[in-house]
Amino acid sequence: MSITLLFLVLTIATSVASPLNQIHLLKPHPGSAGHKHSKLNCLSWRLAVETNNIQKWKQVPEACENYVGHYMLGKQYRKDVDLVAAEAYEYAKGLNITKDGKDVWVFDIDETTLSNLPYYARDTVAFGAIPYNATAFNAWIEEAAGPAIPGTLKLYKRLIKLGFKIVFLTGTEAAYAEARTKNMKAIGYTKWEKLIYKEEGDGSGVVYKQAKRKALEEAGYRIRGNMGDQWSDLLGTNAGDRVFKVPDPMYYIG
Numbered sequence: 001m002s003i004t005l006l007f008l009v010l011t012i013a014t015s016v017a018s019p020l021n022q023i024h025l026l027k028p029h030p031g032s033a034g035h036k037h038s039k040l041n042c043l044s045w046r047l048a049v050e051t052n053n054i055q056k057w058k059q060v061p062e063a064c065e066n067y068v069g070h071y072m073l074g075k076q077y078r079k080d081v082d083l084v085a086a087e088a089y090e091y092a093k094g095l096n097i098t099k100d101g102k103d104v105w106v107f108d109i110d111e112t113t114l115s116n117l118p119y120y121a122r123d124t125v126a127f128g129a130i131p132y133n134a135t136a137f138n139a140w141i142e143e144a145a146g147p148a149i150p151g152t153l154k155l156y157k158r159l160i161k162l163g164f165k166i167v168f169l170t171g172t173e174a175a176y177a178e179a180r181t182k183n184m185k186a187i188g189y190t191k192w193e194k195l196i197y198k199e200e201g202d203g204s205g206v207v208y209k210q211a212k213r214k215a216l217e218e219a220g221y222r223i224r225g226n227m228g229d230q231w232s233d234l235l236g237t238n239a240g241d242r243v244f245k246v247p248d249p250m251y252y253i254g
């Protein structure tokens with residue numbers, strides 16, 4: 001055996017013995033000729049966003065605009081919502097519902113029950129890769145043209161059949177209540193116990209939402225489930241017996 005060959009054998013043996021080297025050998029970077037690329041991995045970014053590991057982000061990274069667009073318009077987003085909704089239903093049907101009408105399910109509106117995707121898919125919005133424009137977004141709300149999110153609409157109907165009362169708790173300002181209410185009714189959300197809009201002085205997302213949930217519980221309601229696309233829908237006090245997070249890689253509300 002030549003010295004060169006012996007060296008090669010020893011090198012391979014060392015690589016196999018070391019788990020780190022093994023992982024490196026088994027995970028080449030496709031399309032980058034084996035070199036590490038510096039570009040952001042958008043799937044990792046989305047996972048970190050959904051798990052609240054990345055917080056207070058202002059917009060979708062430019063490098064991930066296409067990724068987020070394909071995710072939102074493709075099948076994966078719908079499948080992800082459907083799975084959350086199915087889990088929520090499995091949980092809900094195992095609960096004992098009291099007949100006093102006080103078992104409530106709290107739903108957020110934007111990107112939880114109603115989709116703003118037709119707006120977010122515009123070139124001027126770029127799935128959240130362009131900074132938020134309140135004037136343009138509010139004009140979109142006035143159109144009352146947001147579609148329902150199918151998985152959540154199905155869950156809403158099933159929860160009502162189980163005997164839950166529905167509370168919509170939204171960050172939408174009360175000034176847009178008429179348009180939003182019209183939109184919700186048009187897409188199938190036809191009844192609710194309460195639909196709470198944000199008033200002036202209500203504070204940030206998490207402060208506002210926990211205060212309203214606290215008021216619900218003080219009024220005798222039991223929040224058995226709570227579903228939202230933002231962690232600020234689900235964190236804080238009086239969050240509910242169980243919370244469900246639906247995906248939203250397009251924007252962050254604290």
Ligand SMILES: [Mg+2]
Pocket residue numbers: 108109110111112228229230
């Ligand atoms: Mg929302």
